[in-house]
Each structure stands twice: as structure tokens, then as C-alpha cells.
Amino acid sequence: MFERDVDYPAAVSSYDDDGVTAAIDWCVQHMAEGDTLTVWTSQKSNLRNCAQLEQLVARNRDVEHVTGRGGAILRGTGPVLMAWAHMDDIGELVRSGGRRIRALCVITWSEEAIRPWVTAVRPTLLGDGSAWQDLTPDLDPVVVEALIGLTASINHNNTISAGYEKDMVVGALLALHDAGIPMDGAAMQGWALAHGWSGKNPERLAEYVRNINIGKRPRSRHVLRTDYVDRLRRRAADAS
Structure with missing residues (x-):
């Protein structure tokens, strides 16, 4: 959308x-x-x-x-x-x-x-x-699938620092972290810029990732399906 x-x-x-x-x-x-x-x-x-x-x-x-x-x-x-x-x-x-x-x-x-x-x-x-000659390592394919889903579901005219957009982004990142999926904030910021995220949202995405990686848990009211990460894994497998 x-x-x-x-x-x-x-x-x-x-x-x-x-x-x-x-x-x-x-x-x-x-x-x-x-x-x-x-x-x-x-x-x-x-x-x-x-x-x-x-x-x-x-x-x-x-x-x-x-x-x-x-x-x-x-x-x-x-x-x-x-x-x-x-x-x-x-x-x-x-x-x-x-x-x-x-x-x-x-x-x-x-x-x-x-x-x-x-x-x-x-x-x-x-x-x-x-x-x-040396670029940053590729993102985990499961992370890429999560970013594709977020790109299609959030309103990019809004900030991801509050409201529905924050809930969606933080909820997805916490689910990835809890499933042991490695996340690189800077690489994800680069991906977001390449796919049309604008303003401070790519920067804020990287900040969320850095905070979550050191053990912080930003608040999210979005409840994901219990099989959310499994679905991402299947999509990543199909895409490969």
C-alpha cells in the first residue's frame, strides 16, 4: 500500500x-x-x-x-x-x-x-x-523480509517515533531480536534509504535497532502473530 x-x-x-x-x-x-x-x-x-x-x-x-x-x-x-x-x-x-x-x-x-x-x-x-571494494555484509534475509513488510504497511508521511508506525516497527524489531535474528542498524538504515524511507525515519530505525541490540525494549502496543518470524523465514526461503 x-x-x-x-x-x-x-x-x-x-x-x-x-x-x-x-x-x-x-x-x-x-x-x-x-x-x-x-x-x-x-x-x-x-x-x-x-x-x-x-x-x-x-x-x-x-x-x-x-x-x-x-x-x-x-x-x-x-x-x-x-x-x-x-x-x-x-x-x-x-x-x-x-x-x-x-x-x-x-x-x-x-x-x-x-x-x-x-x-x-x-x-x-x-x-x-x-x-x-568492501561493502557492508548482506542483511539477514529474514530481516530483509521484515523490512519489505514494514515498507509496505507503514505510512511514510508519518514519523516512526510515535503512534501506529512506531508500534509496527518496534514490534517487528523486537520479534526479530527475540528470535535470535541478527540485526545491523546502519545496514538497515542504508536499506531503508534505498527503498524510499525518508526524513528521520531511516535514522530512527537504526537507533531502535542499536537500543534493542544492547538490551533495551522500546514500548510497542502492536501484537504480532505468534508465527510472524516463521512466516518471514518461509518468505526468505522462497525468495532465495
């Missing part, structure tokens, strides 16, 4: 001259007539860290600079070039940009900060791709 798969192309580039040039070229290639290329940085002053991006914004009318601190409001449709973003930033961009995002390229600052996203999305590698 609430399928949210990301259907625009994605890329990740190294933070060097060749990588940044390739990232800009890739974004330009994904522009349609009338599009705006949006350059994202966390703060306005960050743009000065890269002369190529600063010149790109200053010299082109169809290029706009937005900041995460300013809410990253996209005023036009087109590709987005995120410079030095983390997974939390990607979630906020997807929330605010929605269908205006035609393509997304992320320039790397910290590989570990976005490795789970790269693992889940498998974006085009631009520049020096050696950092991505």
Missing part, C-alpha cells in the same frame, strides 16, 4: 578533482530541458571548500545551491549533487525533495558514513572507486 522504492539513478564519487569533475558531468547528463541542477552542502560556507563546485554554482543560472541547515528545499526538478553528505542527510533530502529528484550523486567525505547506503543502492562509481 505504501511502496516507496527509489526509482531515480544514483552515483557516488570520490572527493578529488577527477571525482568531482565526473560527478558534475554525471549530473549534467541526467538533466532534462528546464531542469535545475541542485548542489547540496550541509552549510553555506562549505561550498568554499571546493573551487569546482563554487564555480559551478556561480557561473550557471540553472544551478542552485541549497543547504541542509536551510532545510534543503528544492525549487526545481533535476539532479542533485550532495557534497560530503551522511546517510541522515540523504534521508532529509528525500523527504524535502520527493519527486523533484531526477538523479542523486553523493561526493564522499567519509566512506564509512555512507557505506551501508552504497551497499544497498549500488550506485554508479565515479572517480576513484577503490573505497567501495
